[in-house]
Amino acid sequence: MDRHERLLRMDISHLWHPFTQMKLWEREPPLIIEKAEGNWLIDTLGRRYFDGVSSLWVTVHGHNHPEIVQALSSQLELLDHSTLLGLSHPPAVELASMLISISPPGLTRVFYSESGSTAVEIALKMAFQFQRQTGNTEKKAFVALEGAYHGDTLGAVSVGGISLFHKTYEPLLFAVHRLPQPHCRHCALHLRHPACGLACAETLEELLRRDEFRICALIVEPLVQGAAGIIVQPAGYLKKIWDICRKHGVLFIADEVATGFGRTGSMFACQKEGITPDIMAVGKGLSGGVLPLAATITSEKVYEAFLGEFDEFKTFFHGHTYSGNPLACAAAIANLKLMESEHLPQGLDALITRFNEAVAALADLPHVVEVRQLGLMAGVEIVADKERDIPYDPGLRMGHRVIMACRARGVIIRPLGDTLVLMPPLSSTAQEIDHLVAAVAESISEVTGR
Ligand SMILES: Cc1ncc(COP(=O)(O)O)c(C=O)c1O
Structure with missing residues (x-):
């Protein structure tokens, strides 16, 4: 048996692949x-x-880009891993500063994790705790879109709206207010764009007029709902829901995990409509596609709500073992430097x-x-x-x-x-x-x- 055959057999015997019906996997040699x-x-x-x-x-930048490889090997000679819980390290610091310089104006703080799902989970917990610590204890509910995808951990699944992926877990999830999907061909309101005047966004206005005192935050994939099938939102939709959230004191969370780092033609999709979210989740392209790294980036207003003496217990009690791993941060720094030098x-x-x-x-x-x-x-x-x-x-x-x-x-x-x-x-x-x-x-x- 050759090496390829051996690997195939071991794969089929021991691996369980994500989002894969393993019964069919065996039938089509991977x-x-x-x-x-x-x-x-x-x-x-x-x-x-x-x-x-x-x-x-x-x-x-393609796989195995020599500058990212070089940055990783240099970092590996210095420091492989050290925690950000109670300590710091240069790559985490430098990357945070670089991220702030390219983020929409007004975002000032970077909280690291390892995947898009965790970046979203963190955004949801931060938003919830922000409201509690600013005297809005009734503001507990989230608004999300039909067809949304924000990851596979339970908070992210709660705000997700793809029945095939999410319905099974319904008994485990928190309830969420849903906005109709801004997909003009299948308009839930049976209207035509642009004559509709973005009526799908108006449903948010109705909801918040009635319930703003109960709503903590809205979460959205800006401009494109990726996993729903690359559903591109009509121009002006993002800005309109952002305006409505601001008017009603509801936090705006942009999930830029798929759209960030140039994918839509702007560094971040939010910048195409000139908006600054209160919280922005990024992942995927952050490390150039080399190592697992994600970040939840917030405004100073959000950050300040977590400041206090220790015994006020306003701390954000959240952190992952490998949050802000130095190697992953070094790859991300090299990625951003390359983006700059290549005018991306x-x-x-x-x-x-x-x-x-x-x-x-x-x-x-x-x-x-x-x-x-x-x-x-x-x-x-x-x-x-x-x-x-x-x-x-x-x-x-x-x-x-x-x-x-x-x-x-x-x-x-x-x-x-x-x-x-x-x-x-x-x-x-x-x-x-x-x-x-x-x-x-x-x-x-x-x-x-x-
Ligand atoms: C918009 C969005 N948010 C979150 C995620 C979850 O990211 P991860 O798979 O890194 O957990 C994805 C993944 O496709 C995504 O497209």
Whole structure:
């Protein structure tokens, strides 16, 4: 038995993969990715694949970038790990200062953790405790959007709104007020944009007029609901819900885990609509896609509510063992320095235009009902009947079939149901973008044509 076979057998015998029906896993021999070069992944059989999903939306400068590798090896010679509970270290300090300099104005404090879910969990706990410590003890409830995805820990699942992922856990979750999903093709209010005047945002005004004294915070994925299928919000929606929250004294939490670090064409999506959230959760691209690192970034107003003498017990009693790990921070510093020296995200304009034009053309395919794109993120939704907007039977796993067909063409992407998610690294070349989109077009035609 060769090494590849041995690894396959051990994988099937012992590994439990995330978001994966393991019964089906055994039927389709998995790729085992062994190494990477730039924007390409290479498996144990030496086959090369373009990383069209940025290794789950994280890769910024391609894999194994020499400057990030160098920063990591230098850091490793100095300090591998030391806690931030009661101590500090240079990479955590320097990175915090760099993060504040690129964040929307008014954000001043950085609290580290390791994943997008923990960054969100921290944001929710901070918001809740902020209200209690500023005399608003009745303000306990959260507002979130239908179709929201904020991670897989229980607080994040509570504010999540994707029934397939979240419904099972309902008995364990706290109740949340829901706003209709700002997805114009499936408008819950049966209105048309722009004549609707963003009525979906007005539902927040109604809720807060009635209940503001009970509402602690709103949480939203700014501009794009990623895991819902790259649902791009209509222009002005984000600013409008932010204005409403401010008017009613409700904290605004922006979950920039997917949208942060240039993905939408701005450093942060909030900056595209000129807003500053009270709390911003970041992760994924923060370390350039190299090591697990996340941060919850807050305004001074939020931070100050936690100050007091020890026996006032206003401390934020939260922290993870590896919070702000020096290696992860060193990778993030190298990532941000590279972004600066390569003029990212401003320098992405031409690439984004090319991506936009290429993916927009997919809408001409007979089974593509909608192409949703912003920056370097796109969702391409396929349906059984485009005229009548009738989805495929989920059991057909059409999205999955298309991504398997893409693999045969040297491209790795992931579906969200029957939406194909295209999320190329920010370091992609124009030729790589063309290769990605051509592979997706051919794969859709092959699979839907059957
Ligand atoms: C908007 C958003 N928030 C939070 C998360 C959770 O991040 P993690 O998987 O790092 O916990 C994700 C992951 O996709 C996300 O897209």
